[in-house]
Amino acid sequence: MEQQGKVMPKGCLRLGKRSILEESISRLLAEGIERIVIVTGHLKEQFEPLEDRYPQAVQLVHNPHFADSGTMYSLYCARHHIDADFLLLEADIVYERRALATCLKSPDDNVVVLAGFSNTHDECFVETRNGRLVGISKDRRSLGSEVTGEMIGICKISHALFSVMLDTADDRFRETRHLDYEMDWLVSAARHVFISCLVIEDLMWCEIDDQAHLIYALNEVYPGVRQRDLDTDECDGQRVQSDLSKFKTIGFFDERDIIVRHIIDLFTTVNEHKIRACIMFGTLLGKLRHDDFIPWNDNVDIVIFDFGAFLEHCVPDLERQGYTIEPDVRGGKRMGCHIFREDGAKVPGKPRLRFPWIGIWEHEAGEDGLVVLPPEDIRYRLEDFLPLGEANFLGIPVGVPHDPTAILNTYFDSETWMEFCQLPYRDHRNGGKLTGFSDDKFKVQTVLDYLAAEADPLPQRGGPGMMLEDPDRWKFPALAKPESDGAFCYHIQRRISVWFSVRLARHIGPNAATGLDLIFGVAAAALVLMEYWLWGVVLIQMFGIFSCVDGEIARIRGRASRIGDFLDTLTDRVTEVLLVAAIAISLCGRVDPLSALSAGLALLGAVFMLTTSSEKFRSAWQMGYPKRKLERLFSLFCAGSEGRLLILSLGLVVGDLTENSSIMLWLLWGLAGAVSLNFLVRIGLVCRHFKDGERPGS
Known part of the structure; x- marks a missing residue:
């Protein structure tokens, strides 16, 4: 050579x-x-x-x-x-x-792979003793009698x-x-x-x-x-x-509505009594990775940080609502409890338990300040849990750890949980028995694609397809996001979008819906630019509805993704910029051009500051900014893009029907001022409600 x-x-x-x-x-x-x-x-x-x-x-x-x-x-x-x-x-x-x-x-920590003898006259012979490496040499005569193979590298x-x-x-x-x-x-x-030394004779x-x-x-x-x-x-x-087919055998099937009701009742009760609680383990992973349950998960895990107060105040309320609270005692020590209804399915080998149930975990703080959730022995940093955040999960405001990414990185001892998954190792429907499934890792998208391909047109059991079988289960507000939707979006657009979402989810994915949304937005801007204001308003509202549809399809199909969230946010920003620019340019032929362009730029600048604050909040707290909860007045008309587009739509309609374009000009200036004020108020609200040591929203 x-x-x-x-x-x-x-x-x-x-x-x-x-x-x-x-x-x-x-x-x-x-x-x-x-x-x-x-x-x-x-x-x-x-x-x-x-x-x-x-x-x-x-x-x-x-x-x-x-x-x-x-x-x-x-x-x-x-x-x-x-x-x-x-x-x-x-x-x-x-x-x-x-x-x-x-x-x-x-299973050995150190391994040398050997092949059988090749007789190529350039071998690197390996001497072993009881499978253990002893010597390596190109001269076989320099080794002992137990030469078992050739080193391959x-x-x-x-x-x-x-x-x-x-x-x-x-x-x-x-x-x-x-x-x-x-x-x-x-x-x-x-x-x-x-x-x-492992020998593969015929390698x-x-x-x-x-x-x-x-x-x-x-x-x-x-x-x-x-x-x-x-x-x-x-x-x-x-x-x-x-192995992929086994992902279809575990999950909440017909019990999905029941367990969702359990979660609603539990968090309504703990929030009423100001008890700190957050979703954990597979439930938290489902929220972050799927914005839903993991399709092959069949249990809900929640950590209670004020367990004594929970027993005193919440348990009696839950029992009055028809729930049974069964202490989880192992080795004479209490380790949380199970919450279920007596009309649930009987669990083999556990006569007092019913499926589905919620597993409540009681935390312990070690001398080193780290948190343990017995019987697990994984140690978490307290500051990764507290102060708790809040997020929308299946239309329910639930508690989440302060830094959910750090919590899951610690739990899995890996940072690949968004991209890779494993078969469930327990079947809770059958008493938590070990499934015996392999522990191989699969790409999450591979599993989701398989489940989607395997789903029947009218499937009867789990997987993403199962979620489409009964449109009634997705009635408003099941797919809404109450903590971040503006008033117009939550009460009007969500009621319309869910009709489209349930029917389109069988045929297109969330990213395709985002593409349709972008088409509506660009077309609306083009019509406004050509001074077809009323037709532009129609497409602006279609854009607003389909801004809801893409996320709803993702939740229905259990296929939420980071790229989907990125494209959705990008589409909203691009469309709003195009629409404001189109309005300002269209006004140039009707009012003073300098005033029109200045008003448009002022509004875009204010929107940029406000949306930047939302995105920075999301990156810092790993959750959407709860504008509907903290900014009720602003959420009516300017805190979210749907409110701003509603105001612009009303201005376009009034301006076109009255043929008074100055209304639209003053509306741009007024909206720019309102958005700027909203930005300043938001800074104060974040500093007040989310400073260290306080629970968000408390």
């Missing part, structure tokens, strides 16, 4: 459509690896396209001493990017994907073992950087640490070191590897389909 190696690193060689290294990246991603660090050396620029193609996964690290160092030093160069256990692969190997799967599934390394290497690395590299990780590190470490693989290896790889190994990977993918696909 001397001549070819001068112009191309071995990992960049192509046996198929992609380079050896990129095919390896694809295998790693298919096995769930999310971050890949590649140490480059010679011709490092040839690796840079990989970082562009896989920006979320691939990171390049350069070894500046590649010409006079070995593989151990290359690994050392990546030390600042390794903070957990990892897979270690060589870049110039061709191998089957199952080598990765076998390595990852091993795939290992699983624990962070603890890697730390041992780092402890002595600097001293060793002062003598020489020509050290290899296999013989100069793993073998010596194996004397003190158990390093497992197809090869390393490309010279022209003969390249020809062998092209003609013998690569075709076989491709076919075996295809067979593996087919088997995996069948297994994935089988």
